[in-house]
Each structure stands twice: as structure tokens, then as C-alpha cells.
Amino acid sequence: MSQDGAAAMVSATLTATVTGTAAAAGTGIVPATVDRRISEPQSPATEIRNVNNNNGSRNDKSITSKNGNGTLMPPPPPPSQVFPTYSSHRLRLNPSADHKPDSYEDLQLDFSPLLFSSLERYLPPTLLNSSRETKVHYMREILLRYSTESERNRVQKHREYRQKIISNYQPLHRELYIMQASNFFVPSFLKAVSENTEESFRSIMSEPSPGVFAFEMLQPRFCEMLLAEVENFEKWVHETKFRIMRPNTMNKYGAVLDDFGLETMLNKLMEEFIRPMSRVFFPEVGGATLDTHHGFVVEYGMDRDVDLGFHVDDSEVTLNVCLGKQFSGGELFFRGVRCEKHVNSETQPEEILDYSHVPGRAVLHRGRHRHGARATTSGHRINLLLWCRSSVFRELRKYQKDCSGWCAECQREKKERQRQSVAATKLELLRREGEAAS
Ligand SMILES: O=C(O)CCC(=O)C(=O)O
Ligand SMILES: [Fe+2]
Known part of the structure; x- marks a missing residue:
């Protein structure tokens, strides 16, 4: 995943976390896969199809990383510390720009180390100088709200698949x-x-x-x-x-x-x-x-x-x-x-x-x-x-209901509602004028 991708996910995560609705709605950074095919264009009432990647992902630059054995391993909490589950964990809206994040590359994590480095600037100030383990645990708690285990497994398998091709295929050009x-x-x-x-x-x-x-x-x-x-x-x-x-x-x-x-x-x-x-x-x-x-x-x-x-x-x-x-x-x-x-x-x-x-x-x-x-x-x-x-x-x-900026049918419905509302207002004005005249 590129730094940009990580940053975009961070900001997407923040939007959700800060508004506080994402966890409640059970939403995730990587949205669920849906299969939506459309049938005949001429028959409007029939079913349409959405084409997805075959790997089942709507966004395959996801957030899993693997350990040496190719299995997923959440970081164990250090024995000296017991971490409760914090459903109230929050990130800050604005990053601490002058904070230099730790590197997480050497840890065996079930999310990309880059994502942890990117998220770190958004930690509450009191956590910024905590141990890496504490920070990882806090951030992982948040990330887990956005990705299911099966999704992380799927992404992991796909990484291994790509790795196999790239280490064996000889490019021509x-x-x-x-x-x-x-x-x-x-x-x-x-x-x-x-x-x-x-x-x-x-x-x-x-x-x-x-x-x-x-x-x-x-x-x-x-x-x-x-x-x-x-x-x-x-x-x-x-x-x-x-x-x-x-x-x-x-x-x-x-x-x-x-x-x-x-x-x-x-x-x-x-x-x-x-x-x-x-x-x-x-x-x-x-x-x-x-x-x-x-x-x-x-x-x-x-x-x-x-x-x-x-x-x-x-x-x-x-x-x-x-x-x-x-x-x-x-x-x-x-x-x-x-x-x-x-x-x-x-x-x-x-x-x-x-x-x-x-x-x-x-x-x-x-x-x-x-x-x-x-x-x-x-x-x-x-x-x-x-x-x-x-x-x-x-x-x-996920939080916006109005698609009239781009869906032609939403636009048509919105115009129709506006037309009806103008007509109703006109009618009401006429009625009042009639009443005043009589
Ligand atoms: O065959 C084409 O040009 C269209 C392909 C396409 O729409 C798609 O792969 O999503
Ligand atoms: Fe297409």
C-alpha cells in the first residue's frame, strides 16, 4: 500500500471514528463485497450487476501484513500490561504534525506497519510518547472495528498469490x-x-x-x-x-x-x-x-x-x-x-x-x-x-444519503420534489390571496 493510500485510509478512518458513527454502524475501511450484475439495458425493471474484483475485494490495497510463516499474528500484549478493550478509543481529528512516528516494520502485525506509522500522529497527545506496544494495542483496537478476520485473511492470501507470481514470472518488456x-x-x-x-x-x-x-x-x-x-x-x-x-x-x-x-x-x-x-x-x-x-x-x-x-x-x-x-x-x-x-x-x-x-x-x-x-x-x-x-x-x-450530485435518477426525483413544492406554494399563495380578497 502506498503512503498515500495509508493516509487516505487514515483520513477515512478518522472521519468515521471522530463522527463516532462508524463503529455503531458496523462499517469498515474495506467495504463488503457485493455482486451486482445488471441484465438487459432495454428492460428497466430487471436486475443490474456490479462487477467486482475476483478476489472479492472492493479495494484490494488493504491493510494486512504477514509474518515469516505466512500466518496472521496479532501482536501479543506485553506480559507486564493488561489491556482492557476500549470501545471508546478515539483518534484526534488533526494530526500532531511535528510528532515523528515510530517504525512498525519489524513487528509481526495483522495490519500494514505503514498504517500504524500513519495513524500514530492521530493518537491522543497523552499516548504519543508511550511504548510502541501500548500504541500498537490502542491503534489495533481501532483498526479491528474496520476489518473482519476473514477480510484480513483474504487480503493475506492475495498477497501471497501475488508474491508467488512476481518471484517466478520473467517479464518480457x-x-x-x-x-x-x-x-x-x-x-x-x-x-x-x-x-x-x-x-x-x-x-x-x-x-x-x-x-x-x-x-x-x-x-x-x-x-x-x-x-x-x-x-x-x-x-x-x-x-x-x-x-x-x-x-x-x-x-x-x-x-x-x-x-x-x-x-x-x-x-x-x-x-x-x-x-x-x-x-x-x-x-x-x-x-x-x-x-x-x-x-x-x-x-x-x-x-x-x-x-x-x-x-x-x-x-x-x-x-x-x-x-x-x-x-x-x-x-x-x-x-x-x-x-x-x-x-x-x-x-x-x-x-x-x-x-x-x-x-x-x-x-x-x-x-x-x-x-x-x-x-x-x-x-x-x-x-x-x-x-x-x-x-x-x-x-x-456511508453517511450521505443524497446522490443527486451524480445519480441521474436521484436528480430527477429531487427536481420532481422541488416542482411539487413550488406548485404547492403557488397554490397556497393563491388560496391566501383569494381569502384576502373575499
Ligand atoms: O469490454 C469493454 O470494453 C468493457 C469492459 C468493462 O466494462 C469492464 O471490464 O468493466
Ligand atoms: Fe465495466
Whole structure:
């Protein structure tokens, strides 16, 4: 987990802890997995599907660390001290900026040592200079409210899975694993991001339907290299009979790029390129605070997945870039943005969009923008997907009922309520005027 990720979780934790509602509501830093697939876009009352990572996590940069045996070990309290369970443990709202936190790297903990170091600045002042054991115990008490044992086990297993791949798989193109923007992106994209204004972004984009942005992004050479790397990885998987996890609950083919070493590069892609754009275009769904991602490729063709059902992504913002190769069909269809409550509600005519993929071209949309992919009728289509998430947005979502800033159906209902209230007020005024006149 990056420092940023830890810090974001800390602030999410704080929001919850300080308000004091999280523990009562039984909420967690890593939200529970839900499987939500949508069915036909044309039949509004049917069920929609939410695609999740196959590892069952909505946010897989989680907080478990392992000990040498690969088992989970909570730190035992020192024998000289007996710690009661403090349900009243609280963190401070503002960190002690000048406090230098301890390192927890050498301890066998069931949460990331980084998380303890990040949280330490938020401890009550009286605890700041206590022993590490006391601080660990206090912070762990708080963290346990946010993560179940099975969740921590799952994250631990996934870490081991990744470790196995990374220590055995030999990459084909090592240059892909380090962000080299000038080799990866087309000049127009680089220029727009370096200028970093709404105007510069809009100058390279089309917005064929509100909230769906399309633009040239990847150089052909980068696409070719990434395709070859994926092929090489799949060849290794096949030869070694390694059982891999597919990108999400809806794909039988494809691969998780983060699992074989591309996580750092993709994190840079999110932080330095996608977050600046999302800050401008998707601020109401945490576009400015994207802090974790799930990066993968999907593969379609006669001998692969053929199409992808109607769904919403497990992301705040999704980047979808076509890598090639040659294909026909495979269009994306979009049907408007919806919150959980309205995910199966009717589509309005102005929300209908069909988009044809072009190699090197990206589509950027909210994860909650309902969509699917039509059948790839010939050839082979491979797309790079980056599901970008904001832990702050997810934490705040738990306490916010109003989604009218981004859910089109909530917006429609809100307008309708306002219309009715204006009509009622008018009627009341008329009635009073009538009374006064008589
Ligand atoms: O096939 C596509 O282009 C869409 C993929 C997608 O929506 C997803 O993986 O979430
Ligand atoms: Fe999707």
C-alpha cells in the first residue's frame, strides 16, 4: 500500500471514528463485497450487476501484513500490561504534525506497519510518547472495528498469490514496468495533462454523452508491447499450470496487470494522469481523491469472452483503453449513471450511447455509469481497464444519503420534489390571496 493510500485510509478512518458513527454502524475501511450484475439495458425493471474484483475485494490495497510463516499474528500484549478493550478509543481529528512516528516494520502485525506509522500522529497527545506496544494495542483496537478476520485473511492470501507470481514470472518488456510517459502516451495527451486545465483536457476530448469522455491516449508501440507482455504472461501461466485469478466476476479471460508487477506503473498512471482529469470531470464521486486502483486487461473473440453484460464497475472512475488487435463489433453501450438504489431504473432516451473502440483511444467514465460491451464478432479485442477508487469517497458515502450530485435518477426525483413544492406554494399563495380578497 502506498503512503498515500495509508493516509487516505487514515483520513477515512478518522472521519468515521471522530463522527463516532462508524463503529455503531458496523462499517469498515474495506467495504463488503457485493455482486451486482445488471441484465438487459432495454428492460428497466430487471436486475443490474456490479462487477467486482475476483478476489472479492472492493479495494484490494488493504491493510494486512504477514509474518515469516505466512500466518496472521496479532501482536501479543506485553506480559507486564493488561489491556482492557476500549470501545471508546478515539483518534484526534488533526494530526500532531511535528510528532515523528515510530517504525512498525519489524513487528509481526495483522495490519500494514505503514498504517500504524500513519495513524500514530492521530493518537491522543497523552499516548504519543508511550511504548510502541501500548500504541500498537490502542491503534489495533481501532483498526479491528474496520476489518473482519476473514477480510484480513483474504487480503493475506492475495498477497501471497501475488508474491508467488512476481518471484517466478520473467517479464518480457521491463520498460513497461516503469512509467515513461513520453514513450507511453501520444503528445496531445501529454500536453493536455501537463497544462492541467479543463480547457486543455477538453481540447483533446469528445464527450459523446454527458460524463463519457473519449480521447487519443496510447502510442501504438506501447499497445503492442503491452499485448506482447500479456501474451507472455499467459504463456507462462499455461506452461507452469499456474491457476490465475481473472480480473472480475464477469470475465473468464483476461489478466490482472497488478498481479504480475505492473501495480506501481498503473498507480502512477492513476495519480499523475487520470486523477487530474477526474478532479475536473468527476469531483462529486471522489475524482480528486482517487487513491487505489484495480488494473487489468479484458480479452474478447470467438475463443475468448464474446461480450460483457450490462453492469456498473466497482470503481469511482473507469479508464478503458483499447489496445487492439483487429476486430469488429465490441461496441460499448452506456445507459446513464445510477446509485445503488436506482441501478435498475429506466433509461432516458438522452442517456443512450453506443461507442466503437479504436486502438489507442481511451474512454473515461464514472464507475456507476451503467454500461456493457457488445459481442466482438470477429478478430480479437483486448482492452486495458483501470478501475480507480477513492477510499475517502467510499467512507463518506456511508453517511450521505443524497446522490443527486451524480445519480441521474436521484436528480430527477429531487427536481420532481422541488416542482411539487413550488406548485404547492403557488397554490397556497393563491388560496391566501383569494381569502384576502373575499
Ligand atoms: O469490454 C469493454 O470494453 C468493457 C469492459 C468493462 O466494462 C469492464 O471490464 O468493466
Ligand atoms: Fe465495466
